[in-house]
Amino acid sequence: MIESKIKISQEREKAVLVGVSTPGQPEEKTREYLDELQFLADTAGAEVVGTLTQKLQHPNPATYIGSGKLEELGEMVRTLEANLVIFDDELSATQIRNLEKFLQVKILDRTNLILDIFAGRARTSYARAQVELAQYEYLLPRLTRMWAHLERQKGGIGLRGPGETQIETDRRIIQQKIALLTEKLKKIDRQMATQRKHRGDMVRVALVGYTNVGKSTLMNLLSKANVFAENKLFATLDTTVRKVVLQDVAFLLSDTVGFIRKLPTQLVESFKSTLDEVRESDLLLHVVDISHPAFEDHIIAVNQTIQELLQGQEKKIVMVFNKIDLYQPAKRDPDDLSPLQKDQMTLDDWQQTWMAKAAGDCVFISAEKKINIDSLREVLYREVKKIRDARYPYAGIKTDI
The missing domain is CATH 3.40.50.11060 (GTPase HflX, N-terminal domain)
Structure with missing residues (x-):
């Protein structure tokens, strides 16, 4: 049984x-x-x-x-x-x-x-608190539905109070929980801000992108970290930061929560502190799943969220088109003389298009199959070194003294 x-x-x-x-x-x-x-x-x-x-x-x-x-x-x-x-x-x-x-x-x-999904994916107490806050903020205006059968005065021995209905009691409890969680997150935010300051003045690079584009796989590849990666949406909620060294240049690489279209406002608010890594980074690697038929819409959705987060800040962005091993253009009739459709474009077509759009700051790779990773490392090295040299003009100069 x-x-x-x-x-x-x-x-x-x-x-x-x-x-x-x-x-x-x-x-x-x-x-x-x-x-x-x-x-x-x-x-x-x-x-x-x-x-x-x-x-x-x-x-x-x-x-x-x-x-x-x-x-x-x-x-x-x-x-x-x-x-x-x-x-x-x-x-x-x-x-x-x-x-x-x-x-x-x-x-x-x-x-x-x-x-x-976020509640199921939250691993740390910080992520759980963020998700819990978002859930309560979503729940508060919907209590009427949940307690429709209890919208009457409480009665019975020991329950004759000041005339408060069940829904009013629950609304008050949830408001108290929201206040407690908000205060808890503020305290953790202060601790995390202190941790970020203690990382020194190393150049900071953040991986951003739509959910399930391969950011965590790329993080593992570049930093030899052990970040959880899975072919599911929102596999990563907690920001992971690792030190990466390319030749004579060291920098900090962070993996952030993936974005999605119609991202709930409650989550954007709750995860603002997690996304501080985006705001405080020196360079963004915008990872895109080029094998997804709606990848251009994903780029727009991510760019809109980034603009909201940065609030007018200028930030260097390198486009990283991932999963080129999975990209399959639609077949085109050789006798078809009509203009080329987007789904018929080859990787070479896309590369030329985006190299022009991004002024050369883009690279096409497969993190899973480790294709063209050296090109990505070269771009990373060049951009990070440029930022480091601007910040510390004498950092790369060797002397015999």
């Missing part, structure tokens, strides 16, 4: 994904987001059994999707025996409550799903 209970608890939840196309988000983009949402669901441990999309002028304020699609979704949930529905955008407390009431299954939105 115990064995069967364990078996049941280990079964993957069956999920249906839902996305809405609006005038600001075309259908093609919605499909891209749903592909990413499927990867997120898989990372969280769910099995995606179906997807549903709808084209709307704007999402329904009561149920996110229209009444007809809601009926269709209900039928899909029953037919596929799904016990979880995940929406690609953030839902309000009212939408979640109405959807759960109609579908009789658990409802998650993209933000909640990402927070759940």
